[in-house]
Amino acid sequence: MAYLRIKVNNTWHDIHSSEGTPAIDVIRGELGLMATKEGCREGDCGACAVLIGEYAASQLRYRALPSCLLAIGELKGKHLITLEGLIEGAQDGLTPVMRAFLDENASQCGFCTPGFIIALTSWLAEPKPLDLAGALQAIDGNLCRCTGYAAIRRAALRLIEQFKGLPIDPEARLNALVGVHVLPLSVSEFAAEISRQFSQNSIEKKNPQIAPKERITSNGIVILGGGTDYYVKNPEPGEDFSPFLIRMRPEFKEIAYLEEKGQKWLEIGAAVTVRDFFASELVRQEVPGIEQFETMFASTLIRNLATIGGNIVNASPVADITAMLLALDAELVISSQEEEGFGTSITARTCKLEEFFLGYKTIDLKPTEVIRAIRIPCCVDPKTRKFSFEKASKRKNLDIAAVNTAISFRIEEQRFKDVHISLGGVAPIPIVSKAAMELLEGSFCPISDGKTMAELAKKTASLAEASVKPISDVRGSEEYRRRMVYRLMLAHFVRLFEDSGVAEELFP
Ligand SMILES: Cc1cc2nc3c(=O)[nH]c(=O)nc-3n(C[C@H](O)[C@H](O)[C@H](O)COP(=O)(O)OP(=O)(O)OC[C@H]3O[C@@H](n4cnc5c(N)ncnc54)[C@H](O)[C@@H]3O)c2cc1C
Ligand code: FES
Ligand code: FES
Known part of the structure; x- marks a missing residue:
């Protein structure tokens, strides 16, 4: 006892x-x-x-x-x-x-x-x-x-x-x-x-x-x-x-920068709570504006308790933090219990978050393994990173998404760089939309041309919609989810390019 x-x-x-x-x-x-x-x-x-x-x-x-x-x-x-x-x-x-x-x-x-x-x-x-x-x-x-x-x-x-x-x-x-x-x-x-x-x-x-x-x-x-x-x-x-x-375990609760093999990472312990994740100055610095999405997750009571690692391992297709981390191209640091328990000294392996989900509620994690941390690759200048998250749910608070999506990219020399787009609730696992990402990567970013931006937003949204295979369930029909993917992709553009006039072009 x-x-x-x-x-x-x-x-x-x-x-x-x-x-x-x-x-x-x-x-x-x-x-x-x-x-x-x-x-x-x-x-x-x-x-x-x-x-x-x-x-x-x-x-x-x-x-x-x-x-x-x-x-x-x-x-x-x-x-x-x-x-x-x-x-x-x-x-x-x-x-x-x-x-x-x-x-x-x-x-x-x-x-x-x-x-x-x-x-x-x-x-x-x-x-x-x-x-x-x-x-x-x-x-x-x-x-x-x-x-x-x-x-x-x-x-x-x-x-x-x-x-x-x-x-x-x-x-x-x-x-x-x-x-x-x-x-x-x-x-x-x-x-x-x-x-x-x-x-x-x-x-x-x-x-x-x-x-x-x-x-x-x-x-x-x-x-x-x-x-x-x-x-x-x-x-x-x-x-x-x-x-x-x-x-x-303190070693599961740290948030710190680190460098490995020429790459700089922001490493977030798997036991960091959702509340502390959004409150972290380092997270806010690396992903400007991310704090505005905090209240879209559950409630203060739940955020005070729920961990980032738990959100990933639970493997829900509509997990919100997972959607955000997929768009941030995160990878998992996985420790093994072999030899020394789940100590920090043993990093058995790393795994890209995108490759972690194998099938509905099936993940690439052995019974002898535990997620110790999540790493976000750093931008040279984090201020150039643009990030947005959208979620369609029946209630504003305390509701799981029918569909969610996040997007992250940089603008470099007026072009989209390092584009990642995640989609949740449209497949048995959380996914990224490769086709939509490829369209944007390297494309000219018409930052002050609302009309061209609207065309780009629609093309991206169409590709994202075409890449999903949702099912109908209590949270929404297949058709509803497809339409939501399209609309939420447009919403990313409206949020991120507010000054371009894209909103007026898309929703005259
Ligand atoms: C009222 C309510 C509202 C919610 N709203 C939302 C919401 O809006 N959005 C959303 O995405 N989720 C929501 N959730 C779901 C839940 O809060 C999240 O998925 C949360 O992040 C889970 O984290 P946890 O630490 O509580 O997980 P736990 O319940 O502790 O664990 C979940 C699973 O992960 C395993 N696990 C946990 N940590 C590790 C680790 N480091 N390594 C290996 N395995 C591990 C556990 O064994 C378990 O199987 C809600 C839940 C409730 C009760
Ligand atoms: S006073 Fe709140 S439920 Fe009765
Ligand atoms: S009894 Fe715990 S939140 Fe309702």
Whole structure:
């Protein structure tokens, strides 16, 4: 039986459930903390959100995560705060976030309220200026079925007004929030305990249960990223479920530049979360504008947990990060467990992402292998890179695509260079459109001629459409998907060449 030490609210607990047990079952079952609610158990409603404190890049941070999709083993040495923990020490038994909900009548049956309170508390703890867009983004994974969102929006506006002067420095921000009882005193205690006892690395390295070798060599050990795909498929993984928790290994979480054989790469650890991927300065520098596509992926709660590697290995034909990485011509760094476990020292091989998908949900990865990192080839001057992502889905938030596509290229001496175009939802695997790429590669780029640009966009879109073989399913018919490929390709041109007048030519 696993044995984990976790700070839960203001007390360190020894948890006896196995590492792969969904955190919600431990919180409500083993710990008897019932404020955390179970709604969908699929990451869709946010009722189960909890606040997790951990060190990331040598900085203590608190983020909201969906406890229904979170392995309890992930919380080893971390700080778990539930609603019961938030109110410890709060004046009148309510934190200011709860008070705002009460004053604005933002809660009716109350089932969703703990999740909203946690998500908005996490938003206040982000070391960023406060605005309504940020607040709404923080709760984009929380559903309320009876109050309606107008009152919740008013509560958020009240909090913005109340806390607009919060410091931006991360440590000062947490201290300030403890001072005004938004966060409990246990946050300061946790910071002091952790800095006294261990550094971030020593927590992770000291932990004997993370050493994977014998556990992976014994058959059937599941590799877990964030678990946002795994737990949806396996909501009750069983009492003895003890996966290999990739997010607990620092070497899977780095983002850094490196040079190998004359090529410069941006290497992104497979356990980097979707949230950290889009937040990374290095990623933003290498792929200008990529951050605008973050909110097209799931919700803040899911992005806080889901990993880049998991998105690839799950091998969904409509995986969004995979579509983006295909257009960035990424390759995978694959480690083997042979000899030394999945250590960074062994890079068994690399594999182009384009060649990784062999058939529907079939990938080029042996049971003895794990994806350690993803590499994006660097541009000499990243400012010349143009990148766009488009996704057609029924809902704006929290929806999987019917069709998605990304494009990346450079303009050099007025010509398209290094063109890559990905398409998802139109074949059993995510694909690239070679014909459309070949048309653009080396072509003259009519940057100030909307009419010629529109002709080029239509030709590219036609070739992309001709290269797909979609099927009909619940997300869309074959015909719809073909048409979407055409339209989304035009949308790339409209987005990337806004000043050329191409939009007026295409959609007069
Ligand atoms: C509510 C909700 C909304 C979602 N919305 C979107 C969306 O908008 N777009 C989208 O693309 N996806 C979406 N997803 C799907 C999911 O969040 C993503 O695919 C996510 O990136 C998976 O990452 P993970 O770390 O959670 O994977 P996990 O569930 O941990 O793992 C997925 C699979 O990959 C394996 N694995 C994980 N990491 C590695 C590794 N490094 N090496 C080898 N094997 C590994 C696991 O064994 C498992 O088989 C959504 C999911 C939910 C629940
Ligand atoms: S129970 Fe709905 S997101 Fe977890
Ligand atoms: S208050 Fe009832 S679901 Fe939100």
